[in-house]
Amino acid sequence: MKQTTLRHRALRRLRSLPAETASRLLGMPAISRQLNKVYDKARAAHRPHLPGLSPLDMSIVAGLETRGVHITSLAELNLPGTDALWSSATDVADAYSLRAKEGEFAGDYTVQVDAGDMMRHPQIVRWSLDDRILDIVETYLGLPAAYDTLNFFYTVADGRQVAARRWHRDLEDRRMVKVIVYLHDVDEGGGPLEILHRSFPGSETLDGANFPVLTQEMLEERLGGRLQRSDVTTCTGKAGTVIFADVASRYHRGRPALTRDRCALFYNFFSRSPLRPFFCERHVFSREQLAELAAGQTDRARACMLWHANVPLLARMVPSARS
Template sequence: MRDLPARTALRCANSEIVNRHLMQRHESALALHRDHVPRLSGLDLQIVEGLRRDGIYVTSLAELGLPGSNEMLSAGQELAAGFAAEARRRAAQGQEFVIVSPDAIASRPEIFAWGLNERLLDIVEAYLGLPVAYDGVNLIYTVADGREAGPRCWHRDWEDRRTIKVGIYCNDVAAGGGPFQMIRRREPGHGGANGYRYMLADDAALAQRLGADYARDLVSCEGAAGTVFFCETAEHFHRGQPAHYADRGALFHSYFARSPRHPFFCERSGLSRSQVARLAGPLNPRQRACALWRRELSLPAKLVPPAGL
């Protein structure tokens, strides 16, 4: 019942009249912001081109070279290690989505602030074509129990037309250790005038929606601790592959447009609005505006309570 208002709002947004209005408003916003989109070069441009072409670009913290990366990764590794026993207990009890507590994330501001680095914001803004909203960060802990449930099932994210996640592995991740996977192929007819509908998918559903040879476009991101992947998770089916041989800890920083189509499916980090305001307080005006994106929503959008995690 808690998610009923959000799901009702999604159905309304997908109605022909409302969807047409939202599309027109989105196109107008893109046109107005076109001359203000950051101009990129080097690796940052390669990342955006990779997102446009494939929906994913894999690199590393060392190659990115962002300040504070070592501190952010060390904090994530410490939190993951301290959470391991609790994560295994929760998974054994059947919990599908196992994350380090938002309070623990809030206690390590270097993790939250890393996601607001100006270069990251420029990359995301160049891809979206609009000012950026930063939806915080999750540390998702995947227990090596082989279960295919929750985010380990194929799915697309609900927050907006386009959503960017920046994932960072806290430990080495090999095949069988729960690597992040994405299918580069986009589903014809999803979104736009057809509206936005979401589902978990198995192999049969993917073959029906994407074509029987969809596995040719599957990308599996194995890599060492500090591997970074930029991924477009609203347009592309993705999952954390079920882990069999080793647990996986990964940080996921989340981004979408400043006025997302589905604000009632945002705020997925679990951080409270007061925690976000506190973490954003010491940062510059652009960074604060990205973190405090809800303040710019229309009143009707603010009235729909967000769905649960």
């Protein structure tokens, strides 16, 4: 088993080398400055075309701008299709909870709901294609949104600081929005999302192909002291809590769950010309499944889902680092 795991890690590392090399090139000062000019020009050109928002939806964008996060609920959003989403998602969550109790996930810290289960419940995938969600995301990004579908995670309460439970920033784009829906009550021991509001040496600089990925102890060492409550937004909430968070410009983590397992939906958005498309598509769906899910949707929704078709040829030549 150990040899199999090591072999898998080695192969994954080998597959990711082209993407990591491309990321380093994009981070070079001369290239980065030129790309940022193009990006800023595109946002300025799109500004007159941004959608109008209700006061509630503007407050979500304001929260993203000022704190990188806004916490609301399914009830407050009151989007079409929410009842169908909740019924399907909680059925899947209950099934995975039962499998966890039977010991099926022993040794795993996080389990992702597979594509087969998701394709049987397309309403879960399509819920966030509502125009209100897309308007909020587009207004914050300043550009038309791409929808990189979702990750449906079952998180085991084992307290380990691994993977996304360490402090990190996502790399796909300059700005991103995750729309997170808690399917269980999440208190401080249940693995809440946490957003950091302080910078530290190296927080804005790539360390090779990535921003530094830090344990709690490593972060506090860089900060020169313990984190205070005001330094972090800890996103606790009842089942049905919805969190909008920018996971690209802000350091964040899933706090290691200690007292109870957690199930949540993570809907992923960035611009249709993401900075690092080779780090995108970290979901469970094939391109064929995405086309099936996009069928019958509005033109806007299809363009959001099938964004990868318009990625520039040069970027498409870099093999995906998708694990």
